[in-house]
Amino acid sequence: MINLITLIIAVLCLAIFISIIRFITADDIYTKILTVNLIGTKIILLVLLFGALSVKKDFTDIAMIYALINFISTIVILKYYEDKEEYK
Numbered sequence: 001m002i003n004l005i006t007l008i009i010a011v012l013c014l015a016i017f018i019s020i021i022r023f024i025t026a027d028d029i030y031t032k033i034l035t036v037n038l039i040g041t042k043i044i045l046l047v048l049l050f051g052a053l054s055v056k057k058d059f060t061d062i063a064m065i066y067a068l069i070n071f072i073s074t075i076v077i078l079k080y081y082e083d084k085e086e087y088k
Contacts, residue, residue, distance in 0.1 A: 002053065009049050016042050033077055040070035 016039055023035040044063045051059025 005049055005053055009046060012042055012046050012049070016046075029081055030078070033074065033081070037070060037074045040066070040074075044070070 019035055019039045019042065023032055023039070026032045026035060044067050047059055047063040047066065051057070051063070
C-alpha cells in the first residue's frame with residue numbers, strides 16, 4: 001500500500017512539473033490563472049496523500065483550508081481581470 005501511494009506521489013509531482021511548464025509557456029492571463037489553480041489542486045492531493053501515509057488526521061483539515069483559499073482566490077482574481085477588461 002505504501003509503495004502505491006509513493007508511486008502516486010511521484011506521478012503527481014511530475015504532473016505539477018508539467019503544469020509549471022504550461023504556466024511558463026502560456027500567453028493568456030486566464031490560462032495562467034487556471035494553471036495556478038490546477039497546481040493548487042494537485043498540491044491538495046499531495047497533502048492528502050501525505051496524510052494517508054501518516055497516522056495524523058490534521059492533514060485533512062489543512063487540505064480543506066487550502067482548497068477553500070485556492071478556490072476563493074481564483075474566483076477573486078478572475079473577477080478582477082474580468083472587471084479590468086470591462087473598463088478598457
